[in-house]
Amino acid sequence: MESIKELYKIGLGPSSSHTMGPNKAAKIFQKRNPNCKVTAELFGSLALTGRGHLTDVAIKRVFSNQDVEVIFNYDDTFDYHSNAMRFKAYDNGEIVDEWLVFSVGGGDLKEFGEPRGKSAKSIYPHHSMTDILAYIEKENITLAEYVYKHENNDIKDYLTEIFRQMKQSVQDGLNATSVLPGRLQLKRKCNDFLKNYHKTNSFNMLIYANALAVSEQNASGETVVTAPTCGSSGVMPGCLVTYQQVNNTPDEDIIDALAVAGIVGNLAKHNASISGAEVGCQGEIGVACSMASAAIAYLQTKDPELVEYAAEIALEHHLGMTCDPIDGMVQIPCIERNAISAVAAFSSANYAIASGKEHFVTLDSVIKVMKDTGHDLQEKYKETSIGGLALHSK
Numbered sequence: 425m426e427s428i429k430e431l432y433k434i435g436l437g438p439s440s441s442h443t444m445g446p447n448k449a450a451k452i453f454q455k456r457n458p459n460c461k462v463t464a465e466l467f468g469s470l471a472l473t474g475r476g477h478l479t480d481v482a483i484k485r486v487f488s489n490q491d492v493e494v495i496f497n498y499d500d501t502f503d504y505h506s507n508a509m510r511f512k513a514y515d516n517g518e519i520v521d522e523w524l525v526f527s528v529g530g531g532d533l534k535e536f537g538e539p540r541g542k543s544a545k546s547i548y549p550h551h552s553m554t555d556i557l558a559y560i561e562k563e564n565i566t567l568a569e570y571v572y573k574h575e576n577n578d579i580k581d582y583l584t585e586i587f588r589q590m591k592q593s594v595q596d597g598l599n600a601t602s603v604l605p606g607r608l609q610l611k612r613k614c615n616d617f618l619k620n621y622h623k624t625n626s627f628n629m630l631i632y633a634n635a636l637a638v639s640e641q642n643a644s645g646e647t648v649v650t651a652p653t654c655g656s657s658g659v660m661p662g663c664l665v666t667y668q669q670v671n672n673t674p675d676e677d678i679i680d681a682l683a684v685a686g687i688v689g690n691l692a693k694h695n696a697s698i699s700g701a702e703v704g705c706q707g708e709i710g711v712a713c714s715m716a717s718a719a720i721a722y723l724q725t726k727d728p729e730l731v732e733y734a735a736e737i738a739l740e741h742h743l744g745m746t747c748d749p750i751d752g753m754v755q756i757p758c759i760e761r762n763a764i765s766a767v768a769a770f771s772s773a774n775y776a777i778a779s780g781k782e783h784f785v786t787l788d789s790v791i792k793v794m795k796d797t798g799h800d801l802q803e804k805y806k807e808t809s810i811g812g813l814a815l816h817s818k
């Protein structure tokens with residue numbers, strides 16, 4: 425597995441796979457061909473929801489000084505991954521460079537045929553929670569120490585910056601007043617929930633407010649942290665920022681919890697997928713909830729078995745969750761779903777802690793089931809906006 429730096433990234437919303445990934449690919453191709461006319465052909469989910477996700481804008485921004493055309497190909501797809509892009513560079517009408525590349529989730533890119541689970545950047549020797557738990561027991565270290573043992577020395581600084589941005593995104597969202605972009609003209613709701621919290625002192629209202637603040641920022645194309653994706657970027661801040669506000673938790677403890685959640689996200693990414701276009705929303709919101717639940721269980725107990733159980737519960741009860749956003753925009757159901765799943769992360773952690781350690785399904789098994797379920801989901805439920813909720817907008 426790769427560094428958790430590859431999981432937590434600061435970038436512009438609304439979609440790590442549909443804006444961050446294509447933007448990154450465009451930058452690479454632009455460097456290779458700085459003076460050519462360029463076409464960028466989008467396939468699969470990128471074609472079907474690219475307009476709503478602003479994929480074309482993310483690509484055109486990179487080639488602002490060149491002749492560029494973005495083509496939406498609704499007919500052809502690739503089995504390797506739905507999110508395919510084919511860049512071509514032309515000189516005097518002749519193709520001088522061509523690149524087929526895939527945006528596989530969380531802003532990551534893969535070349536055609538590149539093994540999905542393996543990476544030259546792998547730094548972790550273990551690929552399952554079962555092996556990690558056995559290792560830390562043998563070494564007598566915590567899950568957070570496991571991360572620090574395998575990452576570079578600057579990982580705590582990196583995670584400190586990640587948490588700083590999560591708090592900033594919450595604050596920016598609470599300060600913003602603009603209507604969200606797109607046909608639906610959605611109003612932001614985070615401040616209504618914050619007012620409700622001040623009136624009722626309800627913990628859940630504060631979680632909703634903080635998760636919504638970030639998700640609404642993401643929907644507006646503002647800066648968020650992928651955790652594990654942009655679409656699901658409200659869940660972790662909704663949990664961790666709220667936890668800190670209510671418990672006065674020092675940043676160092678939150679950083680440890682972020683590290684532990686990173687293991688869970690990494691396992692899902694390595695052994696299944698964090699791409700809605702590949703496995704549906706279970707891979708985005710489901711994994712975000714699992715990560716957040718692990719983080720909360722760690723903050724409350726430090727017990728690795730309870731962390732595993734909390735993460736397992738959270739993911740198990742998101743299995744089969746579809747991705748069918750209205751108008752192809754990361755708004756409905758995405759924004760509300762972040763808030764609901766942030767509360768579910770607390771419920772999952774509390775349930776695990778209250779019920780004890782005995783359980784029959786492991787996190788490793790649930791991740792495998794998520795992959796299988798995702799592959800069995802029909803394409804219309806995998807970020808294509810041709811089925812489900814997408815057909816039921818006003």
Ligand code: SF4
Nearest residue numbers: 655700705708747758
């Ligand atoms: S429904 Fe879920 S997976 Fe799909 S765009 Fe929204 S947050 Fe992402």
